[in-house]
Amino acid sequence: MPYRSGFVAVVGRPNVGKSTLINALIGTQIAISSSRPETTRKAIRGILTLDHAQLVLVDTPGIHRPRTLLGQRLNDMVDESLSEVDAIAFLLPADQEVGPGDTRILTRLRSQYGKGAEGKDGWKVPVIAVVTKIDTLDREALISKLIEIEQFGAFSEIIPVSAVQHDNLDEVQSLLVQAMPEGPKMYPDEQISEEKPEDTIAELIRGAFLEELDDELPHSLAVVVDSVIYPDEDNSGDDSVNPSDKVRVLVSIYVERDSQKPIIIGKGAQHLVQVKKKLRTPVNRIIGQKSKLELHVKVSKGWQSDPKKLARLGF
Ligand SMILES: Nc1nc2c(ncn2[C@@H]2O[C@H](COP(=O)(O)OP(=O)(O)OP(=O)(O)O)[C@@H](O)[C@H]2O)c(=O)[nH]1
Numbered sequence: 001m002p003y004r005s006g007f008v009a010v011v012g013r014p015n016v017g018k019s020t021l022i023n024a025l026i027g028t029q030i031a032i033s034s035s036r037p038e039t040t041r042k043a044i045r046g047i048l049t050l051d052h053a054q055l056v057l058v059d060t061p062g063i064h065r066p067r068t069l070l071g072q073r074l075n076d077m078v079d080e081s082l083s084e085v086d087a088i089a090f091l092l093p094a095d096q097e098v099g100p101g102d103t104r105i106l107t108r109l110r111s112q113y114g115k116g117a118e119g120k121d122g123w124k125v126p127v128i129a130v131v132t133k134i135d136t137l138d139r140e141a142l143i144s145k146l147i148e149i150e151q152f153g154a155f156s157e158i159i160p161v162s163a164v165q166h167d168n169l170d171e172v173q174s175l176l177v178q179a180m181p182e183g184p185k186m187y188p189d190e191q192i193s194e195e196k197p198e199d200t201i202a203e204l205i206r207g208a209f210l211e212e213l214d215d216e217l218p219h220s221l222a223v224v225v226d227s228v229i230y231p232d233e234d235n236s237g238d239d240s241v242n243p244s245d246k247v248r249v250l251v252s253i254y255v256e257r258d259s260q261k262p263i264i265i266g267k268g269a270q271h272l273v274q275v276k277k278k279l280r281t282p283v284n285r286i287i288g289q290k291s292k293l294e295l296h297v298k299v300s301k302g303w304q305s306d307p308k309k310l311a312r313l314g315f
């Protein structure tokens with residue numbers, strides 16, 4: 001059997017389960033997920049290495065009608081990650097109607113990857129409809145959902161899945177593998193993401209706050225790892241800053257208004273304490289030695305709509 005390898009863009013409206021599916025396929029958390037839309041803000045590439053194939057799964061921000069400059073940047077990012085992929089997984093949730101948002105995405109895919117012909121073969125690369133969250137429907141409802149989606153898109157394939165219950169994940173995996181061209185392994189076996197360690201840590205911190213704060217969290221949270229300081233490079237001259245020889249990971253957390261700072265910090269800094277505790281093990285693993293997070297909450301007024309500020313935050 002020839003080795004296969006390539007890139008799969010995972011697209012869909014906000015909150016349809018893109019990041020959750022990628023984590024489930026890769027088998028560990030590389031992308032953050034949450035119940036609120038616009039969770040993903042970067043096109044994170046997860047790497048799935050098998051005996052016979054290597055897939056790079058490109059997680060994308062949910063495609064939506066942008067209301068802020070950040071929203072616009074997120075959509076642009078999807079455009080970028082859609083260029084030069086070998087297949088597209090278009091996610092549609094089983095628990096929602098197919099709507100105008102899906103039509104917009106389909107139109108966009110057709111303009112770039114359609115051959116101008118009708119039907120299943122009318123695509124330049126395989127476009128696979130992945131029907132997510134099937135644990136939320138009974139069998140009968142699922143069947144009519146599948147028929148509805150089949151008629152909606154004339155997709156190359158259609159496959160139902162529940163990432164949460166691990167139902168049909170193997171089938172999704174093998175469909176994606178079949179969609180890949182023959183090609184060599186591109187990354188070493190142990191590599192599961194293409195992100196820089198700083199970026200992965202920043203994402204994990206943002207994810208931990210999303211979980212910790214639940215509905216209180218301002219949507220306008222941005223996290224940047226400013227520097228990673230190893231003990232032998234620490235020139236602060238003050239031994240009391242770092243008595244334990246741990247790697248210091250200096251992090252800025254930006255909100256848009258002064259009033260949001262106490263929400264992030266919590267009573268007696270409880271949220272900061274919880275987030276650090278939750279991330280101790282994953283951060284140690286990413287850095288490769290004992291590390292400590294130093295979290296600084298800052299205000300950057302109106303950053304979601306300010307080009308300069310967005311640039312500074314990496315958008
Ligand atoms: N019941 C059920 N819920 C799911 C499933 N997959 C994801 N979810 C939930 O759907 C919500 C959104 O999941 P995400 O993976 O963050 O969705 P996303 O498409 O990456 O969202 P954005 O990054 O904001 O575009 C989370 O609350 C998940 O727990 C599933 O298979 N079943």
Ligand SMILES: [Mg+2]
Pocket residue numbers: 018019020032033039040059060061062
């Ligand atoms: Mg996501």
